[in-house]
Amino acid sequence: MASRFSISQSQLFLKKPHVIFTPKTPIFITPISKPTPSLNLFVLKSKKMVVAAAETAAAAAEEKSKKRYPGEGKGFVEEMRFVAMKLHTKDQAKEGEKEAQEKPLPKWEPTIDGYLKFLVDSKLVYDTLEKIVEKADFPEYAEFRNTGLERAECLAKDLGWLKEQGHSIPEPSSPGLxxxxxxxxxxxxxxxxxxCHFYNTYFAHSAGGRMIGKKVAEMVLNGKELEFYKWDGDLSQLLQNVRDKLNRVAENWTREEKNHCLEETEKSFKFSGEILRLILS
Known part of the structure; x- marks a missing residue:
């Protein structure tokens, strides 16, 4: 009986209609497993790397903006002086970095004719510089009028004196022109x-230019000191006054404009060197 009943129950169950079972969670959604410790550590490290990279980039940008150029702390004139000194050789200046010429310079034997050419071409350059600051196409040029460093009038006196001594005064030559x-x-x-050219022309003459002038005067002018190498007033104070003006003007320049000025130094040396070599011609 028990067996029949069991069979009957089984048969009865098999005869029941099919029932569709709908799970509470859709079968097509795969539950996301909980993050593992290793995954959490990877995400944390990735975030730290991104933050570190951003901080490094920001620090580099800040460092670049704070970059100090040689001499910058003392004013822009010191930057110009530093660049000019670097263009000297070590035997010319202790700060020099330029390689000495492999080909030796000609023996230092100035001639009166060469010195006259040098003075004439120098006068042309100083005339030009002084006319430019007087005309002042840019307002900052006017800052450099009547500084006491002007040389054109002194050179005119010297050339007049040399003419009186019987010397023929030449016309300006290619270097000066x-x-x-x-x-x-x-x-x-x-x-x-x-x-840049204004600074290097006047300041170089007040330093190395004076030493060259003294040596040449001893060799070709019997030691005569020309007006070219004399200044009214204290030269060191005159130079300091112009330094102050140059620093004030440069305060309004961007870093790019300052660098552009510094980059012109080598051309200034090239032109002035060509005029200086006239002494030996």
Whole structure:
């Protein structure tokens, strides 16, 4: 009986209609397993790497903006002086870095004719510089009028005296003509570059130029000191006054404009060197 009942129950169950079972959670959704410790550690490390990279980039940008150029802390004139010194050889200046010429310079034997050419071409350049600051195509040029460093009038007196001594005064030659034309054109469109030439021309003459002048005077002028190497007033104070003016003007320049000015130094040396070599011609 029990067996029949069991069979009957089984048969009865098999005869029941099919029932569709709908699970509470759709079968097509795969539950996301809980993050493992290793996954959490990977995500944390990734976030730290991104933050570290961002901080490094920010620090690099800040460092670049704070980059100090040699001499910058003392004013822009010190930057110009530093660059100028680097263009000397070590035997010319302790700060020099330029390689000495493999080909030796000609023996230092100035001639009176060569010195006259040097003085004439120098006068042309100083005439040009002083006319430019007087005309002042850019307002900052006017800062450099009547500084006491002007040389054109002194050179006119010297050439007049030399003429009285029976010397024939030559016409300006290529080195002076080329430099004069260059600074004239530069002054109309590029004040930063022009200021570089202005600074190097006047300051170089007050330093190395005086030593050269003294040596040449002893050799070809019986020690006569020309007006070219004399200044009214204390030269060191005159130079300091111009330094102050140059620093004030440069305060309004961007870093890019300052760098552009510094980059012109080598051209200034090239032109002035060509005029200086006239002494030996």
């Amino acid at each position: 080329n430099y004069s034309a260059y600074v004239e054109e530069l002054s109309k469109k590029d004040p930063q570059a022009f200021i």
